[in-house]
Amino acid sequence: MASRFTFLVSAGSNWLAFAATLAVSFFLTPYLIDTLGKPRYDVWCVVEAVLAYFTLLDMGLAACLVRYVAKHHAVGEREPLNRMASACLALYAGAGLIAFAVGAPLAAVLTPSLDAKLGGDGDVLAFMLLMLANLAVTLPLSVFPSVLDGLDRYAAKSAVRIGFLAVRTAGIVWAVNHTSSLLPLAVFYTLANLGEHAAFAVLSFRFLPGLRFRWSLVDRDTLRHVRGYSVDAFLAMLAGRVTVQTGAILVGLFLPAGQVTFFATAGRLIEYAKTLLRTITATLTPGVSAMEARGDWPGIARLMLTATRWVLYIVLPVNVGLWLFGKPFLARWVGPEFVTGSFPAVAILAATLSLGVAQSVASRILYGLGRLRLFARLALAEAGLNLALMLSLIRFGVEGVAVAVAVPNVLFCIAVLVYTGRVIGLNLRAYLAAWLKPLAAVSVPSAMWLLMGEVPPSWPGIFGGIAVGLVPYAVLVAAMELAKRKRKPADDRPPIVAVHATTPIPVFQPRSGGSR
Numbered sequence: 001m002a003s004r005f006t007f008l009v010s011a012g013s014n015w016l017a018f019a020a021t022l023a024v025s026f027f028l029t030p031y032l033i034d035t036l037g038k039p040r041y042d043v044w045c046v047v048e049a050v051l052a053y054f055t056l057l058d059m060g061l062a063a064c065l066v067r068y069v070a071k072h073h074a075v076g077e078r079e080p081l082n083r084m085a086s087a088c089l090a091l092y093a094g095a096g097l098i099a100f101a102v103g104a105p106l107a108a109v110l111t112p113s114l115d116a117k118l119g120g121d122g123d124v125l126a127f128m129l130l131m132l133a134n135l136a137v138t139l140p141l142s143v144f145p146s147v148l149d150g151l152d153r154y155a156a157k158s159a160v161r162i163g164f165l166a167v168r169t170a171g172i173v174w175a176v177n178h179t180s181s182l183l184p185l186a187v188f189y190t191l192a193n194l195g196e197h198a199a200f201a202v203l204s205f206r207f208l209p210g211l212r213f214r215w216s217l218v219d220r221d222t223l224r225h226v227r228g229y230s231v232d233a234f235l236a237m238l239a240g241r242v243t244v245q246t247g248a249i250l251v252g253l254f255l256p257a258g259q260v261t262f263f264a265t266a267g268r269l270i271e272y273a274k275t276l277l278r279t280i281t282a283t284l285t286p287g288v289s290a291m292e293a294r295g296d297w298p299g300i301a302r303l304m305l306t307a308t309r310w311v312l313y314i315v316l317p318v319n320v321g322l323w324l325f326g327k328p329f330l331a332r333w334v335g336p337e338f339v340t341g342s343f344p345a346v347a348i349l350a351a352t353l354s355l356g357v358a359q360s361v362a363s364r365i366l367y368g369l370g371r372l373r374l375f376a377r378l379a380l381a382e383a384g385l386n387l388a389l390m391l392s393l394i395r396f397g398v399e400g401v402a403v404a405v406a407v408p409n410v411l412f413c414i415a416v417l418v419y420t421g422r423v424i425g426l427n428l429r430a431y432l433a434a435w436l437k438p439l440a441a442v443s444v445p446s447a448m449w450l451l452m453g454e455v456p457p458s459w460p461g462i463f464g465g466i467a468v469g470l471v472p473y474a475v476l477v478a479a480m481e482l483a484k485r486k487r488k489p490a491d492d493r494p495p496i497v498a499v500h501a502t503t504p505i506p507v508f509q510p511r512s513g514g515s516r
Contacts, residue, residue, distance in 0.1 A: 010154040011283040017158035018279045022272050024169050029265070030334040035176045038258045039117045043182065045264040046114060046252040047128055049245040054103055054135055056238050057095035060230030061088045062146045063367075068225070069150025078210045079217075086217040087226055089143050096136040103132040117257050123181045130186040134193055143213075144200035151207050160199045168192035232372035239379030243386050243409065244271065247401045250390055255397065258341075263398045265334060266345035267405075273318055274356050277311050281360045288368025300365060301426040305434045307361045312438035313477050315357045317445055321466060322350040324449045331457035345402035352409045358435075359413035362420035371423055375416060382412035441476050445469025 033041050065088045072081035107128040115124045148157045171188030178184075205211055247267060252260040284307060291299045322329075326346050330338040366375050385408040393400030421431055448469040455465040 010152065011280045013155040013158040014279040014283065015276070017161045018276060020162050020165055022276060024165060025268070025272070026333070028169065028172070029268075031173075032176065033261060033334060036180075036182075038261050040180075040182060042117055042252060042257060042260045043114045043124060043127075044185075045248055045260050046110075047131060049248040049252075049264075050106070050110070050128075051103075051131055051135055052245045053241050054099045054132070056234070056241055057099050057139060058142065058234075058237065059091065059095065060233030060237060061091055061226065062142060062149075063233045064088065064226050064230045065143060065146040066150045069147055070152070073151060073208070080222075081208075082210070082212045082214070083217045083219065083222045084226070085143060085147065085211065086213050086215070087219075087222045088146070089140055089213050090215065090218050091223075091226065092140040092142060096139040099139065100132055100136040103135075104129060107132060113253065123183045127182040127186050130183065130190060134186070134190040138193060138197065141194075141197035141201070144197060144204045147204040147208065147211065148200060151204075153203065153207055156203055156207075157200065160196060160203070164192050164196035164199070167195070232376040233367075235376035236372060236379045239376070239383040242383035243379075243405065246387060247390060247405055250394055251398065251401055254394055259398055262338065262341035263345055263401060265330075265338060266342040266349060266398070266402065269322070269342075269346055270349040270353060273315070273322070273353055274360070277315060277357045278360045281307065281311065281357075281364045284361065284364040285368040288365050292369055297424055300369075300424050301430075304361060304365055304420070304424065304426060305430065308358050308431070308434045309438060311357050311361060312354060312435060313441065315354050316438050316442040317470060317473060319350055319353045320442060320446050320449070322353070323347055324446075325455065325462055325466060326350075328455050328457040328462055332459060332462060336457075341398070344399045348399065348402035348406050352406050352413070355410060355413045359416050362417050365420055365424065366416075369423065374419055378412055378415050378419070382408040385411075437480055441473060441480065444476055445473040448472070 032044070036044070065084060068084040069081055072078070072084070107125060111125045111128065118124065145157055148154075168189060171192060172185055175184035175188055244267070248260055248264050251263045284303065288300055288303065291297075291303070326343050327339045330342055330346070334342075363375065366372060386404060389404035389407065390401055393404045396403075417431070418428075420426075421428055446469070449465065452465060452468060455461040
């Protein structure tokens with residue numbers, strides 16, 4: 001019961017913090033587009049996409065630090081914990097210096113092209129350099145939220161994030177109301193970010209009084225552990241950046257002004273929907289690690305089926321809703337021109353939504369098992385195909401770039417699901433059966449929405465139309481799940497292939513060290 005409560009608190013607080021960020025972004029996006037204008041907002045999107053690549057200098061250190069803080073704190077090993085924290089801080093500091101050393105010349109190269117979109121306003125370089133400096137300082141400060149995660153202090157961390165989100169949002173709104181320059185936005189963003197990480201530092205030392213950072217604690221053995229754990233996580237992160245961010249950069253550089261705003265709006269809408277559920281599935285990883293330690297492979301398989309079924313219950317109506325309500329939603333949210341400018345890309349990218357969320361369950365299981373080598377290489381293959389298709393299809397505009405993103409992602413998701421099933425010994429037929437109830441249930445709101453026709457582009461019309469389908473859907477899902485609970489427990493166990501909790505399975509055990 002304590003473990004279940006901890007999981008619910010962790011998942012709930014993570015979800016709440018992201019939901020708050022999503023809500024702010026939802027309402028702030030049309031305001032910024034209207035106040036800044038599309039050319040200046042284009043620059044914002046391109047700079048944001050470029051800086052996202054520099055977050056790759058995290059190098060998987062955050063995931064590494066979370067694991068070892070949790071491990072050493074659980075058994076009271078303070079010195080190894082401080083060695084790991086000191087090593088990660090040293091690596092982060094070096095990464096911050098590299099980010100600024102590489103980013104400053106890159107900013108100078110990109111500035112003329114971006115400045116031309118604003119008619120030679122002249123504040124683009126200062127804006128980029130300040131945002132880059134903010135990133136360079138944030139990298140070493142990232143040890144503190146990672147320490148809080150390792151201590152399972154998700155609720156405290158989320159409270160800080162939500163508080164400073166309010167401060168940052170208020171500062172941005174004030175800035176755009178008092179100046180047309182991008183630079184004040186960067187100033188408020190940086191100050192709020194530094195304050196947020198200072199609060200994380202205070203909480204880290206409070207919850208872990210013995211936490212120390214010293215250069216003398218950094219040794220080769222600890223650095224070897226860091227490298228072994230983080231390489232595959234870094235490669236997967238690299239591939240993710242290419243997949244998510246490259247489209248906005250290429251659209252901004254090669255298509256006319258305003259097109260990047262259309263593409264970025266479509267991409268963000270889909271990514272927000274995916275990430276909203278990934279904040280929940282991310283909390284599956286510790287439980288998977290515990291079950292692996294006990295040799296409970298059938299339990300891992302059941303967890304995959306249960307988690308998949310529930311995330312599909314949530315995401316499938318969202319997926320269908322994007323197709324059927326996307327046009328009035330965009331018209332009301334950001335303006336009528338986005339119906340023609342963004343909706344085709346939304347419709348294409350939405351084809352990856354349900355499969356992508358189901359795949360996130362599988363990827364969390366792979367993270368929990370430490371089976372990231374093939375996963376990372378599949379992600380790199382997706383990124384490579386993504387880039388090749390973008391360069392080939394960008395001449396077809398925003399829709400071509402959306403196709404270039406969607407096709408590799410679908411192939412990647414299928415490959416990850418198949419691989420995860422093989423790792424945990426899950427029968428493919430049993431896995432596909434987990435999709436049947438959600439797919440059957442979503443047919444009800446889909447049919448009602450289709451019969452209802454297109455709703456007017458107003459919030460009452462949109463949300464009222466959505467509710468017409470979701471209310472009977474929720475009742476149907478509840479009835480299906482209650483009926484399922486009445487069955488005998490044995491009936492709920494999926495077929496497992498060649499895996500038994502009492503049988504050693506060396507072939508499924510992750511290798512140690514760098515092979516993770």
